[in-house]
Amino acid sequence: MTIVRLAELLVGAEESLRWRLIAEFLEEYRWEPAQLRPGLLAAEPATTGDDHWDVFLAALAEHLAARDARDGPAWAATRSLRRFWFPFNGRAARVDAIVNAPAAFRRRGVFVARQELEVA
Template sequence: MRADQGHEPETTGDERWDVFLAALAEHLAYGGGRGAAPWTEARSLYRFWFPFNTRAARVDAIVHAPASFRRRGVFIAPQELEVA
């Protein structure tokens, strides 16, 4: 099933990336003026995760991570999303 229809996508096999994708889906939905799909709400981490784990990247991500990522425990700087 396609995620754009509101159905939960299959797992990547790595909980961190599954949560990252939920945060990204929510971030893009709100940026496009739409609400997030219901499946995104259930995904979050118990331990913080920094996909780009250098000292500078961690500091930047703690301060500037978009809300959809931060509330799930994923810390990524906004400019890292622009590169993707």
């Protein structure tokens, strides 16, 4: 699955389904050969209709590229939020996200703990 396809699937999906789709994307990404991974992130996805998720996808693309010791895709550089977003908004989850959000997410105002992205 590419990041473009993931964005298409997120459009109109309920929150719980969105997280399952992200988990599936992460699992598939993990199993792809390293030389094919950049192609999964290269093309800019269309908007999901929700700025939070559009920025999340940019952060995810940069985060995955960094884990593979590569620069993030150019399209991801311009996406950020004006107000912080905590996808998991309970008190403990917020504290955990502030402390443990990967840099690509923090920089864009998306606070999600690293372990939420380690589903694969």
